[in-house]
Amino acid sequence: MADCSCNNQFEGTPAIQDQYKPKFRHCFGCGADNEAGWHVKSYLTSSTTAVAHFTPKPEYTGGVPDNLYGGIIAAVMDCHGMAAGAGFHHVNDGLVLGQDPMIRCVTAQLSVSYKKPTPMGQELTLTATLEKIEGRKVWLDITVGVGNDVTAEGKILAVRVKE
Numbered sequence: 001m002a003d004c005s006c007n008n009q010f011e012g013t014p015a016i017q018d019q020y021k022p023k024f025r026h027c028f029g030c031g032a033d034n035e036a037g038w039h040v041k042s043y044l045t046s047s048t049t050a051v052a053h054f055t056p057k058p059e060y061t062g063g064v065p066d067n068l069y070g071g072i073i074a075a076v077m078d079c080h081g082m083a084a085g086a087g088f089h090h091v092n093d094g095l096v097l098g099q100d101p102m103i104r105c106v107t108a109q110l111s112v113s114y115k116k117p118t119p120m121g122q123e124l125t126l127t128a129t130l131e132k133i134e135g136r137k138v139w140l141d142i143t144v145g146v147g148n149d150v151t152a153e154g155k156i157l158a159v160r161v162k163e
Helices: 070-092
Strands: 041-046 049-054 105-114 124-134 137-146 149-160
Touching: 041 070, 049 070, 070 105, 070 124, 070 137, 070 149
Parallel strands: none
Antiparallel strands: 041 049, 049 124, 105 149, 124 137, 137 149
């Protein structure tokens, strides 16, 4: 997915991670410049929702064959959550995605509840929803699912990096 196809004011904007400054583009999970990374791409679909997609490789299986390792679920939630938090701060500050320098966030807290096994070989949809923004802090709810099936839920506290 090269850009958002969400048919709203954010349509056509590049992935949040692709807007990071070069010194922040090395993350294994979402860094555009990390050749070995997963290249998770997050897109705002509204001022309070962001979506990403991730298809796990066969070697990411957990202890049970055909199920995704839980640590990978937490890692993609983390990457998507930080991008979503940055995007929500960006919009909340009246900045324009794809034009103004991208804000960055770091993880302060991440909790994951695994609801059911996450299958391998299928595209996962990650959805982050803004709970609230207070100062540099942003609270998010996040889900991982396949189709209409939610397999994991999380709560994230992201903190905006001081420039």
